[in-house]
Amino acid sequence: MSLSVDVAVRRPGFDLEATFEVASGQVVAVAGPNGAGKTTLLRAITGLERVERGRVVVGDITVFDSSAGIDLETERRGVGMVFQGYWLFPHMTVAENVAFAARGPADRWIEGLGLGDLADRYPSELSGGEAQRAALARALAAAPRALLLDEPLAALDVETRRQVRSELARHLAAVDVPVVLVTHDPLDAALLADWMLILENGRVTHSGTLTEVTRRPRTPWAARLAGVNLYRGEGIGKGIVIEGVMLAVPEPVDGPALAAIAPSAVALHEERPAGSPRNVWRGEVVGIEPAGSRLRVSVRGDLDIVAEVTTEAAETLRLRESAEVWVAVKASEIETYPA
Amino acid sequence: MNRRSPLVWAVAWVGISFLALPLVALVARVPWARLAEILASSAARSALWVSLQVSVTALVVSVVLGTPLAWVFARRDFRGRSLLRTLALLPMVLPPVVAGVALLLAFGRRGILGQHLEALAGVIIPFTRTAAVLAAGFVAMPFFVSSAEAGFASLARGYEEAAATLGVGRWRRFRRVVLPMVAPNLAAGAAMAWARALGEFGATITFAGNVPGVTQTMPLAVYLQLEQDPEAAFVLAVVLLAISVMVLAGARAFGRSR
Numbered sequence: 001m002s003l004s005v006d007v008a009v010r011r012p013g014f015d016l017e018a019t020f021e022v023a024s025g026q027v028v029a030v031a032g033p034n035g036a037g038k039t040t041l042l043r044a045i046t047g048l049e050r051v052e053r054g055r056v057v058v059g060d061i062t063v064f065d066s067s068a069g070i071d072l073e074t075e076r077r078g079v080g081m082v083f084q085g086y087w088l089f090p091h092m093t094v095a096e097n098v099a100f101a102a103r104g105p106a107d108r109w110i111e112g113l114g115l116g117d118l119a120d121r122y123p124s125e126l127s128g129g130e131a132q133r134a135a136l137a138r139a140l141a142a143a144p145r146a147l148l149l150d151e152p153l154a155a156l157d158v159e160t161r162r163q164v165r166s167e168l169a170r171h172l173a174a175v176d177v178p179v180v181l182v183t184h185d186p187l188d189a190a191l192l193a194d195w196m197l198i199l200e201n202g203r204v205t206h207s208g209t210l211t212e213v214t215r216r217p218r219t220p221w222a223a224r225l226a227g228v229n230l231y232r233g234e235g236i237g238k239g240i241v242i243e244g245v246m247l248a249v250p251e252p253v254d255g256p257a258l259a260a261i262a263p264s265a266v267a268l269h270e271e272r273p274a275g276s277p278r279n280v281w282r283g284e285v286v287g288i289e290p291a292g293s294r295l296r297v298s299v300r301g302d303l304d305i306v307a308e309v310t311t312e313a314a315e316t317l318r319l320r321e322s323a324e325v326w327v328a329v330k331a332s333e334i335e336t337y338p339a
Numbered sequence: 340m341n342r343r344s345p346l347v348w349a350v351a352w353v354g355i356s357f358l359a360l361p362l363v364a365l366v367a368r369v370p371w372a373r374l375a376e377i378l379a380s381s382a383a384r385s386a387l388w389v390s391l392q393v394s395v396t397a398l399v400v401s402v403v404l405g406t407p408l409a410w411v412f413a414r415r416d417f418r419g420r421s422l423l424r425t426l427a428l429l430p431m432v433l434p435p436v437v438a439g440v441a442l443l444l445a446f447g448r449r450g451i452l453g454q455h456l457e458a459l460a461g462v463i464i465p466f467t468r469t470a471a472v473l474a475a476g477f478v479a480m481p482f483f484v485s486s487a488e489a490g491f492a493s494l495a496r497g498y499e500e501a502a503a504t505l506g507v508g509r510w511r512r513f514r515r516v517v518l519p520m521v522a523p524n525l526a527a528g529a530a531m532a533w534a535r536a537l538g539e540f541g542a543t544i545t546f547a548g549n550v551p552g553v554t555q556t557m558p559l560a561v562y563l564q565l566e567q568d569p570e571a572a573f574v575l576a577v578v579l580l581a582i583s584v585m586v587l588a589g590a591r592a593f594g595r596s597r
Binding site: 046048075079083085091100142 | 495497498500501502503504505506507508509512515516519520
């Protein structure tokens with residue numbers, strides 16, 4: 001079984017086009033900025049959102065096909081969804097919520113998701129994490145042939161989120177249908193998903209494993225997600241010209257190209273460094289903020305760049321706002337790829 | 340805010356007195372000694388029975404026709420929706436005698452529908468029990484529709500959408516998810532509609548007449564008895580008052596229990 005999606009949704013001032021396929025037991029994370037169309041994409045798959053054109057196949061059943069005039073009602077699609085707001089029925093207990101959806105005995109899902117002690121509680125008596133589990137149990141009990149989760153952790157506070165995330169990872173690993181999970185948190189994508197899609201402004205801008213996407217981001221949003229510096233330039237053989245600055249790169253590149261530089265690969269110096277790095281320019285420190293045990297230093301110069309340095313290095317360099325520094329990046333640390 | 344504002348208190352006292360005094364006066368004049376005798380009289384029993392039948396039937400009609408109507412108003416967007424909504428709620432503010440005249444012109448023997456009913460099926464509606472039900476239903480149904488629509492409209496669609504993604508079909512979604520959640524609104528609407536049907540006077544006397552045992556409901560009997568046996572009128576009136584108090588108290592208790 002797999003889930004194959006090819007949809008175009010058009011609304012005034014917004015349109016969405018996305019094509020992808022998820023195999024059984026695979027989890028794909030859909031990430032992207034607010035308003036990119038992530039929730040709309042899920043609703044289009046379930047049939048809650050009107051799709052203008054395309055085809056959705058769940059397992060071996062075509063649930064939507066505009067050219068064949070197929071448009072199954074939501075309840076006949078076999079696509080389960082855990083909504084961001086969960087929508088547990090407030091007049092039913094946890095057990096009744098699950099039983100309402102269940103094909104066959106509900107106990108299996110209540111026990112399987114550790115809801116045994118909560119079975120007789122009403123949704124208003126559940127914590128955020130418990131409600132999330134109840135909603136997942138209810139969705140799974142309906143025996144869906146594909147499962148969608150819309151920001152499953154967004155409603156939780158930071159503490160709970162960590163714990164629920166690892167629980168969710170465990171439960172999703174046991175699910176043997178295709179899973180699509182919408183998130184805005186790269187950590188969710190890393191820990192819950194096998195691969196990811198990035199949706200920006202109604203279009204898929206990236207797809208691949210988290211490593212692939214973060215190594216070669218194509219858009220500013222993806223670069224921020226990956227935490228790398230991203231430049232658009234023109235390849236001229238062994239170098240790339242970005243905003244008039246020539247950077248030496250390890251692999252020959254020609255034509256429009258992108259260059260990604262990890263902040264940890266950027267070295268800062270007090271004096272112009274002598275020796276090997278060929279990519280050197282002068283800049284001014286415009287911002288310093290902590291990032292874990294290290295510091296992220298924003299430098300404005302010929303090329304604006306973010307460097308990551310240890311606190312010791314920052315002390316030695318006497319780094320502070322508006323200090324002058326030399327930026328050095330080894331050619332081998334620059335990832336270039338066609339734009 | 341000034342908590343001691345004598346003028347406001349004074350006006351409020353006048354207001355509550357104005358509303359309470361007539362009710363106190365009614366209760367004070369009820370001949371409690373004759374209560375059992377009057378209620379046992381055939382005229383009173385017949386009026387009570389007619390009222391009960393008419394108002395309950397009108398309530399059933401209101402609920403059966405009003406629920407889908409309220410659903411459509413709350414959940415569907417279509418051209419002319421607000422016009423139709425206004426039309427549907429109009430009987431709430433329409434003078435009942437105007438409603439009676441309008442019903443006559445629609446279902447009377449010369450009415451636009453009534454003449455065909457008589458010609459084709461031999462059905463004559465005015466001045467029958469059916470007419471009393473139509474009159475009561477016409478003025479009562481909007482109360483139910485209004486309350487039910489408010490309930491449907493305030494229910495987030497997420498619940499139904501979630502139920503649909505669980506593979507639950509339309510009818511079961513409505514019965515198991517929507518109905519239980521809007522039940523308080525439906526109950527309150529039904530109580531208001533029933534109370535209104537029970538108290539209906541103007542449209543009934545215009546369209547259904549005042550036939551003892553057929554269309555003579557409690558309010559009509561009260562009005563009639565006022566001339567013949569005022570004490571009997573007071574007793575019947577206080578019965579209606581008691582029912583009204585119970586409806587209101589029931590609706591509030593239901594509202595609190597949520």
